[in-house]
Amino acid sequence: MTYEVLGITVLWLFLYGYLIVASIDFGAGFFHYYNKESKKDYRINKLIQRYLSPVWEITNVFLVFFFIGIVGFFPDTAYYYGSALLVPGSISIILLAIRGSYYAFNTYGAKDNRLYSFLYGATGLLIPASFTVVLTISEGGFLEVTDDRVQLQYGALFSSGYSWSVVILAIVSVLYISAMFLTYYANRAGDPQAYQLFRKYALFWSAPTIAACVLIFFTLSQHNPEHFSSMISIGWVFFLSLLFFCAAVALVYQGKYLGLAFVLVMLQYGTAWFGYGASHLPYLLYPYLTIYDGFVNEAMAIALIAAFIGGLLLLIPSLYLAMRLFLFDDEYVQGKK
Amino acid sequence: MFEADPVMLSRILTGLTLAFHVIFATLGVGVPIMIALAEWMGIRRNDPHYTMLARRWARGFVITVAVGVVTGTAIGLQLSLLWPNFMQVAGQVIALPMFMEVFAFFFEAIFLGIYLYTWDRFKSKVRHFLLIIPVILGATASAFFITTVNAFMNTPQGFELVDGVMRNIQPLEAMFNPATPTKTAHVIITCYLTSAFILAMIAAWKLFRGNDHAYHKKGLHLSMVAAFIFSIGTVLIGDLSGKFLAEYQPEKLAAAEWHFETETEAPLVLGGVLNDEGEVEYALEIPYALSILAYGTPGAEVEGLNETPEDLWPPLWVHYAFDLMVFIGMYLTFISGAYLAIYKFKRHLLYNRPLLFGIIAGGPLAFVAIQSGWFYAEVGRQPWILNGLMKTAEGATQADHVGLMLILFILLYLFLGISTVLVLRGMFKKKPAEQELYERGIETRGDSA
Numbered sequence: 001m002t003y004e005v006l007g008i009t010v011l012w013l014f015l016y017g018y019l020i021v022a023s024i025d026f027g028a029g030f031f032h033y034y035n036k037e038s039k040k041d042y043r044i045n046k047l048i049q050r051y052l053s054p055v056w057e058i059t060n061v062f063l064v065f066f067f068i069g070i071v072g073f074f075p076d077t078a079y080y081y082g083s084a085l086l087v088p089g090s091i092s093i094i095l096l097a098i099r100g101s102y103y104a105f106n107t108y109g110a111k112d113n114r115l116y117s118f119l120y121g122a123t124g125l126l127i128p129a130s131f132t133v134v135l136t137i138s139e140g141g142f143l144e145v146t147d148d149r150v151q152l153q154y155g156a157l158f159s160s161g162y163s164w165s166v167v168i169l170a171i172v173s174v175l176y177i178s179a180m181f182l183t184y185y186a187n188r189a190g191d192p193q194a195y196q197l198f199r200k201y202a203l204f205w206s207a208p209t210i211a212a213c214v215l216i217f218f219t220l221s222q223h224n225p226e227h228f229s230s231m232i233s234i235g236w237v238f239f240l241s242l243l244f245f246c247a248a249v250a251l252v253y254q255g256k257y258l259g260l261a262f263v264l265v266m267l268q269y270g271t272a273w274f275g276y277g278a279s280h281l282p283y284l285l286y287p288y289l290t291i292y293d294g295f296v297n298e299a300m301a302i303a304l305i306a307a308f309i310g311g312l313l314l315l316i317p318s319l320y321l322a323m324r325l326f327l328f329d330d331e332y333v334q335g336k337k
Numbered sequence: 338m339f340e341a342d343p344v345m346l347s348r349i350l351t352g353l354t355l356a357f358h359v360i361f362a363t364l365g366v367g368v369p370i371m372i373a374l375a376e377w378m379g380i381r382r383n384d385p386h387y388t389m390l391a392r393r394w395a396r397g398f399v400i401t402v403a404v405g406v407v408t409g410t411a412i413g414l415q416l417s418l419l420w421p422n423f424m425q426v427a428g429q430v431i432a433l434p435m436f437m438e439v440f441a442f443f444f445e446a447i448f449l450g451i452y453l454y455t456w457d458r459f460k461s462k463v464r465h466f467l468l469i470i471p472v473i474l475g476a477t478a479s480a481f482f483i484t485t486v487n488a489f490m491n492t493p494q495g496f497e498l499v500d501g502v503m504r505n506i507q508p509l510e511a512m513f514n515p516a517t518p519t520k521t522a523h524v525i526i527t528c529y530l531t532s533a534f535i536l537a538m539i540a541a542w543k544l545f546r547g548n549d550h551a552y553h554k555k556g557l558h559l560s561m562v563a564a565f566i567f568s569i570g571t572v573l574i575g576d577l578s579g580k581f582l583a584e585y586q587p588e589k590l591a592a593a594e595w596h597f598e599t600e601t602e603a604p605l606v607l608g609g610v611l612n613d614e615g616e617v618e619y620a621l622e623i624p625y626a627l628s629i630l631a632y633g634t635p636g637a638e639v640e641g642l643n644e645t646p647e648d649l650w651p652p653l654w655v656h657y658a659f660d661l662m663v664f665i666g667m668y669l670t671f672i673s674g675a676y677l678a679i680y681k682f683k684r685h686l687l688y689n690r691p692l693l694f695g696i697i698a699g700g701p702l703a704f705v706a707i708q709s710g711w712f713y714a715e716v717g718r719q720p721w722i723l724n725g726l727m728k729t730a731e732g733a734t735q736a737d738h739v740g741l742m743l744i745l746f747i748l749l750y751l752f753l754g755i756s757t758v759l760v761l762r763g764m765f766k767k768k769p770a771e772q773e774l775y776e777r778g779i780e781t782r783g784d785s786a
């Protein structure tokens with residue numbers, strides 16, 4: 001494996017991690033607000049909070065890791081994406097800022113406030129939608145690149161079927177992943193009422209998820225046939241993803257092996273995510289930037305990889321400790337601690 | 338006209354975000370150490386007042402950390418959005434510490450989560466105390482790493498520039514550049530100092546308002562002792578920072594001191610104004626003091642601004658920022674020293690109102706010093722973004738709409754700033770310390786020292 005491929009794989013892996021943990025968080029925020037407005041049992045929201053409280057900051061770091069890492073490994077991305085994304089990027093930052101701070105205010109600070117809870121729920125869907133711009137423009141066709149300027153073509157972006165189908169996929173995925181996780185978590189917490197509710201949500205959102213995937217395939221084939229054909233050439237990966245999806249939904253439908261069902265969801269997204277990423281290579285930004293011409297110098301690459309390994313040695317045991325205390329400690333999950 | 342200059346707007350937006358972030362970052366680095374001290378005292382002396390201090394400080398801390406995290410995320414992304422050219426070039430050399438900073442955050446975030454949610458979960462109190470240690474290490478390490486990036490911008494090294502391209506790159510040499518030792522040490526210790534003063538301010542405020550509960554007295558004492566030690570450290574390291582500047586960035590020091598001609602036995606200029614001929618008026622001059630600040634001896638020769646072409650001078654108003662910081666440094670040392678002297682020799686006068694008032698003023702003043710110190714350090718580097726190599730104007734984005742983004746961010750920070758204050762007030766007003774001590778069965782009502 002070349003350094004370039006290693007670098008992008010590590011970053012892609014972290015973005016995948018963010019995709020999973022942030023989807024849980026974003027969706028939970030939305031359900032929290034929705035349940036509150038529709039006067040569903042209040043205990044269910046306690047359950048959501050018990051999961052989210054200790055981990056929201058950790059979730060955020062996954063994102064920071066990705067964007068610091070990508071300009072570290074591929075400094076040219078700072079130039080292209082940085083120049084193009086000033087407006088959408090700033091909007092994402094503002095949404096993230098509102099979400100993070102109001103979460104903390106609502107949970108630790110003042111009493112449960114309806115406005116905070118609304119902001120928290122709404123940003124949960126808007127943030128993933130705004131992030132998709134990055135993936136969308138990476139397919140090419142939305143930038144005007146001249147010698148000293150990179151400009152985003154808003155007209156092309158907003159009128160593209162592809163870009164809207166990515167937005168739809170992002171939103172339904174958030175709701176689906178989150179509901180699948182909370183089904184599992186509620187079951188562990190021994191809360192049958194919450195379990196039934198989230199199971200219902202999970203099943204409800206499963207069909208739109210697949211429909212959105214089909215839509216993406218279709219619109220991508222129009223938008224970037226080159227990428228589409230390399231996706232077809234590894235079509236088995238996406239087929240595998242579909243199998244994981246069917247198995248996960250089947251398990252939740254029968255209400256059995258919910259932990260396994262969530263692992264299958266992770267595999268479903270993992271295969272699709274890496275399939276998408278691998279077929280996108282070598283481009284970081286089609287057709288201007290590949291991983292080879294945008295890569296950092298070799299000395300820095302080695303230093304970053306060494307730092308990465310050192311960092312993992314520090315983090316894995318710590319994450320393990322946190323998961324043992326909060327996720328896999330039945331008494332904590334059940335609210336007895 | 339405003340819309341026309343993305344460089345100026347980018348600078349304003351960067352400065353704004355950093356100035357807002359650094360408020361929370363400072364507390365993020367400094368408060369964990371104070372929490373640790375309080376919790377440790379609580380265990381050592383078996384005194385629930387200290388444990389309660391640690392608990393309540395930690396609860397407020399969560400709020401400031403949250404705002405620190407979101408504004409930090411903002412600045413991290415903004416660096417690429419507003420300075421794409423700078424990041425593209427400098428990223429080749431300086432990615433390592435930024436990357437390591439993220440690991441430090443990660444480490445801190447994990448243990449902070451654990452610390453906050455395990456107050457009563459372990460049988461042994463020491464075990465819970467141990468969980469704050471990684472939080473301190475993570476926060477201080479992240480301050481260290483990010484400050485090395487800033488140090489690099491002041492004294493870039495660890496590469497060769499061939500036709501505008503960086504070659505032969507040595508990441509560690511870039512990270513440990515000449516500015517690193519003084520800069521990181523000064524930043525970290527001032528975070529500690531400021532946090533200690535903010536906590537002292539809260540306790541002093543309670544006492545000032547006539548609440549003489551032992552809980553507040555202990556809080557005041559603990560934070561004053563810590564603040565005194567940190568303030569001595571701050572002044573000593575600040576002095577070393579001056580010596581660093583004299584050697585590596587003489588034009589920055591000269592601008593701060595309005596030192597126009599290279600000379601020996603240079604005096605230190607305090608305050609004053611510049612008249613139309615560019616001469617200093619109404620200033621207080623301390624003979625030899627600049628030579629001492631710069632080299633430690635009264636006879637040393639100090640480089641003046643005459644050695645630098647005028648178009649490369651930093652703005653001369655940084656003089657005031659520098660003076661303000663140094664003055665506040667002296668003040669904080671003095672007031673915490675005064676507290677300790679009275680504590681030792683005239684204890685019955687300890688809670689006198691002028692002293693309490695002086696301590697209360699120290700909290701906001703410490704933040705003024707942080708801000709003026711950073712404005713001095715950053716503006717004093719102008720016109721360079723990478724000292725001597727890349728001008729600030731070359732690093733900025735060419736994108737449209739920077740002005741609009743600036744307005745959005747101003748609104749965001751207003752919103753966040755006001756909410757933070759309201760939430761913190763609400764949180765502690767709702768449940769004063771006395772009530773919480775009572776509820777936890779630590780003491781009965783009306784009990785006080």
Ligand code: HDD
Binds near residue numbers: 520521523662
């Ligand atoms: C509570 C805050 C505080 C206080 C009381 C002081 N400082 Fe400071 N100073 C900072 C907070 C700060 C800072 C915010 O941390 C800066 C900005 C950039 C940096 O490296 O640290 C700084 C920068 C800074 C610099 C510029 C370093 C550079 O640009 O590389 C010098 C020369 C000093 N300081 C010197 C002093 C002296 C002699 C002080 C003593 C009385 C002093 N500072 C008190």
Ligand code: HEM
Binds near residue numbers: 355356
């Ligand atoms: C956290 C404390 C910091 C504060 C309060 C701060 C403050 C400022 C201010 C006020 C400016 C605008 C100066 C001007 O243009 O006139 C500025 C510029 C800048 N700072 Fe800092 N700074 C801090 C630390 C850092 C660090 C650690 C970095 C490096 C990663 C950094 C990178 C920059 C950049 C890229 C600019 C824009 C170029 C410039 O105008 O100099 N700053 N900062």
Ligand code: HEM
Binds near residue numbers: 057359443480524
């Ligand atoms: C010397 C000045 C600075 C200090 C002391 C400092 C320190 C901190 C602290 C204490 C936090 C809160 C994180 C936590 O408690 O977990 C934070 C957040 C953050 N800071 Fe700063 N910071 C400084 C300047 C900067 C600059 C210039 C950048 C941009 C490169 C930056 C990037 C970040 C990021 C990305 C976060 C969010 C990390 C997370 O998600 O946990 N900081 N910083």
